[in-house]
Amino acid sequence: MAGPRIRLTKDLSPSLEHYLRAIYDIEQEKGHARVTDIAERLGVAKPAVSVALRSLRASGLVDHRAYESVRLTGAGTTRAKGVSGKFAILAHFLTEVLGVDDKQAIVDACLMEHYVSPTTMGRLLDLLRFFEREDKQDILEAFRAYRRSCESDDTCPTCSFHCDIVVPGPGAHAGN
Ligand SMILES: [Zn+2]
Numbered sequence: 001m002a003g004p005r006i007r008l009t010k011d012l013s014p015s016l017e018h019y020l021r022a023i024y025d026i027e028q029e030k031g032h033a034r035v036t037d038i039a040e041r042l043g044v045a046k047p048a049v050s051v052a053l054r055s056l057r058a059s060g061l062v063d064h065r066a067y068e069s070v071r072l073t074g075a076g077t078t079r080a081k082g083v084s085g086k087f088a089i090l091a092h093f094l095t096e097v098l099g100v101d102d103k104q105a106i107v108d109a110c111l112m113e114h115y116v117s118p119t120t121m122g123r124l125l126d127l128l129r130f131f132e133r134e135d136k137q138d139i140l141e142a143f144r145a146y147r148r149s150c151e152s153d154d155t156c157p158t159c160s161f162h163c164d165i166v167v168p169g170p171g172a173h174a175g176n
Contacts, residue, residue, distance in 0.1 A: 012059065014114040017083045018042060019052045020061060023072055024080035032069040086113040086121055093124055097131060099144045 012020075022041045026033035035053070039046045053070060056062040061076035072080060090109035094100040100108065116124075131140045 012061075012079075014111075016052060016056060017079075017114055019049075019056060020072065020076060020080040021083050021087075023062065023070055024077065024084065027072065032071065034069050038070065083113055086116065089121060089125055089128065090116070092128060097127065097140070097143070 019038065019042070022038050023033045026037045026041060030037070035046055035049050039049045042049075053062060053064050056076065057064055061073055061079060063071045063073055087109050090112050091105050094105035094108055095102060130136060
């Protein structure tokens with residue numbers, strides 16, 4: 001059976017979501033964000049920030065007039081918090097449950113945060129809460145130590161088609 005055709009159409013690009021998150025973080029730290037702060041935080045040039053701000057302003061997510069500090073609107077704050085929350089849950093899942101090293105987890109969580117559905121995020125949070133329970137620590141430990149062994153494509157019950165996913169040894173870090 002052919003899978004559904006996935007269309008990754010979003011009202012905001014991942015890049016603009018990063019801008020929202022950066023503005024939110026700076027607001028939390030300093031009370032207000034300036035173009036210079038945002039450029040520094042994201043490692044981009046100031047003209048790039050201005051272009052992004054124009055777009056976010058058109059979407060009603062920020063308030064910004066030339067030479068003044070940037071402010072998230074109510075909708076912008078909600079959106080920024082949503083992205084930050086998804087990132088935190090994904091990073092936690094990748095490091096604490098899957099045992100992916102911190103550096104790779106940050107990269108992966110930053111990609112996934114833009115596309116994972118609220119339904120899947122909700123279930124992921126359920127999984128984290130489940131493993132936080134005292135009586136589930138043994139299961140979590142056992143899972144973190146487990147590595148599958150696939151002798152050949154034919155014997156793998158899960159991937160019925162050829163997959164080139166590397167089977168890492170226990171303690172190995174993805175991406176190394
Ligand atoms: Zn991201």
